[in-house]
Amino acid sequence: MIEVKNLTKYYGDHLAVDNISFTVEDGEILGFLGPNGAGKSTTMNMLTGYISSSSGQVLINGIDILEDPIKAKANIGYLPELPPLYQDMTVMGYLNFVYDLKKCKLPRKAHLTEICNLCKISDVSGRIIRKLSKGYRQRVGMAQALVGNPPILILDEPTVGLDPKQIIEIRNLVKKLGKRHTLILSSHILSEIQAVCDRVIIINKGKMAADDTLDNLTKSVSNINRMTVRLDGKREDVLGAIRKIPGVKSVRADMERSGGTFDYEIVMEDGADITVMLNDMCRDMGLSIYRMANDEMTLEDIFMRITMGEDMTKENKSVPVIKLITPEEQKAAKETAQEAAENKGGEE
Amino acid sequence: MGAIFRREMGAFFASPIAYVYLTIYYLFAGVCFYLFTLSRGIADMSGLFSMLFWATFLLIPVLTMRSFSEEKMKKTEQGLLTAPVSLGSIVLGKYFAALAMYTIGVAIVFVYALILSFFGAVAWGIVLANFIALFLLGAAFISVGVFISSLTENQFIAYIIGLLLIFVMCIVQSLAGFVENASVPDFFQPVVGAIAAGMNALSFYNKFYDFTCGLFDLSSVLFYVSCAAIFNFLTVRVLETRRWR
Numbered sequence: 268m269i270e271v272k273n274l275t276k277y278y279g280d281h282l283a284v285d286n287i288s289f290t291v292e293d294g295e296i297l298g299f300l301g302p303n304g305a306g307k308s309t310t311m312n313m314l315t316g317y318i319s320s321s322s323g324q325v326l327i328n329g330i331d332i333l334e335d336p337i338k339a340k341a342n343i344g345y346l347p348e349l350p351p352l353y354q355d356m357t358v359m360g361y362l363n364f365v366y367d368l369k370k371c372k373l374p375r376k377a378h379l380t381e382i383c384n385l386c387k388i389s390d391v392s393g394r395i396i397r398k399l400s401k402g403y404r405q406r407v408g409m410a411q412a413l414v415g416n417p418p419i420l421i422l423d424e425p426t427v428g429l430d431p432k433q434i435i436e437i438r439n440l441v442k443k444l445g446k447r448h449t450l451i452l453s454s455h456i457l458s459e460i461q462a463v464c465d466r467v468i469i470i471n472k473g474k475m476a477a478d479d480t481l482d483n484l485t486k487s488v489s490n491i492n493r494m495t496v497r498l499d500g501k502r503e504d505v506l507g508a509i510r511k512i513p514g515v516k517s518v519r520a521d522m523e524r525s526g527g528t529f530d531y532e533i534v535m536e537d538g539a540d541i542t543v544m545l546n547d548m549c550r551d552m553g554l555s556i557y558r559m560a561n562d563e564m565t566l567e568d569i570f571m572r573i574t575m576g577e578d579m580t581k582e583n584k585s586v587p588v589i590k591l592i593t594p595e596e597q598k599a600a601k602e603t604a605q606e607a608a609e610n611k612g613g614e615e
Numbered sequence: 616m617g618a619i620f621r622r623e624m625g626a627f628f629a630s631p632i633a634y635v636y637l638t639i640y641y642l643f644a645g646v647c648f649y650l651f652t653l654s655r656g657i658a659d660m661s662g663l664f665s666m667l668f669w670a671t672f673l674l675i676p677v678l679t680m681r682s683f684s685e686e687k688m689k690k691t692e693q694g695l696l697t698a699p700v701s702l703g704s705i706v707l708g709k710y711f712a713a714l715a716m717y718t719i720g721v722a723i724v725f726v727y728a729l730i731l732s733f734f735g736a737v738a739w740g741i742v743l744a745n746f747i748a749l750f751l752l753g754a755a756f757i758s759v760g761v762f763i764s765s766l767t768e769n770q771f772i773a774y775i776i777g778l779l780l781i782f783v784m785c786i787v788q789s790l791a792g793f794v795e796n797a798s799v800p801d802f803f804q805p806v807v808g809a810i811a812a813g814m815n816a817l818s819f820y821n822k823f824y825d826f827t828c829g830l831f832d833l834s835s836v837l838f839y840v841s842c843a844a845i846f847n848f849l850t851v852r853v854l855e856t857r858r859w860r
Binding site: 278279312315316317318319336337338340341343345347349351352353354355356360364365367368369370411 | 630689691694698699859860
């Protein structure tokens with residue numbers, strides 16, 4: 268278990284991490300999300316005892332990292348942003364060094380072989396690290412963190428700079444590890460966090476912007492169900508029919524697509540599911556469905572909203588405010604724009 | 616400490632440093648042995664030993680320049696500093712590795728003494744005393760080099776600053792002579808005298824010279840050992856304070 272209480276770090280006058288508190292339970296996979304320079308690595312470096320905090324406390328399984336660093340560090344496997352690999356050693360030589368460094372008690376050969384198999388580096392175990400590709404180096408870095416089987420793993424951007432295939436491999440490995448270890452994973456790639464983590468902490472400019480499960484986060488930022496359907500048929504008729512479906516709050520037609528189809532953006536009441544009724548309606552009216560999609564917010568949207576929202580409210584007060592826009596507001600704004608355009612057309 | 620010591624020794628021999636260092640050291644020692652002993656046809660090795668004293672300030676920074684600088688440069692120190700080991704054992708692991716390399720170099724004097732023993736009577740006591748003197752000198756200066764290396768991530772700067780600092784330590788007794796003879800108003804004379812005396816007391820050469828004459832002085836041993844202890848402690852402090860910045 269990791270407990271972080273009011274953690275703050277100043278670099279000189281620069282406030283890098285501002286009063287962060289959170290707890291990671293045993294067996295949890297926590298995603299650490301934030302733009303570059305948000306304070307992710309600084310926080311992780313404080314968790315692992317590489318740097319000290321300016322104030323606040325980090326407890327690793329109940330042990331204060333500053334009071335008893337050796338005991339606390341023995342619980343952590345850490346993969347820093349840049350894996351701390353000695354270029355002149357062979358992979359096996361390096362892992363043996365880490366094994367000795369961590370004063371590991373597990374049976375040496377069996378343990379290291381198991382790690383090599385897990386990280387898929389058995390085939391390069393005799394090679395000099397300098398000559399390995401980036402993907403292999405990253406995996407050796409991962410193996411290094413696993414030596415000694417520490418209960419807590421902290422991985423700082425484990426997939427950065429890898430090709431798509433390697434990213435998937437590392438991601439699968441992380442998933443596998445998450446079953447045995449408490450895991451903190453940082454990334455600025457949202458899909459990665461989405462694929463692996465139970466819980467997400469979003470950090471922006473050193474501050475915690477959000478701390479919740481992925482589901483809750485999605486709901487809290489957009490609690491309105493929206494869907495888009497592309498249908499043929501006459502616009503006004505279709506709009507009227509959709510409005511009659513129970514559970515529909517509002518509907519709006521988009522511009523005309525090819526083949527006389529329109530995209531209809533439907534806003535539904537909470538928990539309403541109109542899919543079946545929409546299908547029935549189409550059958551009755553003889554319409555064809557060209558496309559149907561639920562407008563779920565992606566982590567990207569959430570992330571942008573949360574980080575952008577902070578930006579706008581805190582710094583750029585004088586410039587036109589772009590705040591969190593609810594769909595209603597968005598709609599209203601678009602309608603005003605449309606009206607304005609129509610008025611203009613009328614004048615001409 | 617053991618893991619770091621072994622890795623450092625491996626790194627010395629995986630890089631050219633060990634070979635370059637030993638080649639230069641053995642070459643230099645060999646030339647001096649020939650010039651001061653063999654070519655004169657005497658069994659006295661004191662010329663060689665006093666030359667090896669002056670080799671230390673040039674060659675010891677070669678051994679120590681990379682110890683912490685390289686780790687900092689290549690970010691490998693992050694692995695060490697987040698491992699469950701104390702800062703003291705990290706510093707000592709690196710320190711003893713450099714000292715071991717240095718000792719491998721210095722041990723050549725026994726080979727020369729052995730060669731000499733075929734042709735004349737070697738004063739083994741003097742040879743041993745000189746070896747101990749060189750060893751203690753290295754023990755002190757290597758701690759200085761490691762300390763300098765912990766201050767910068769540039770190996771070249773670590774070498775130059777290490778060289779300068781160790782050189783000053785080598786010639787502190789000569790500097791004391793300058794201070795003593797400085798022309799100052801009379802009432803400053805006692806102060807100047809005290810400074811010169813202090814500098815003489817800190818002289819590494821004077822104590823080394825006593826050893827080479829076969830005088831085994833425990834206070835000199837303590838002087839060298841405490842110098843090593845102080846600089847190793849300072850290195851630990853440097854690593855410690857860096858975390859707080």
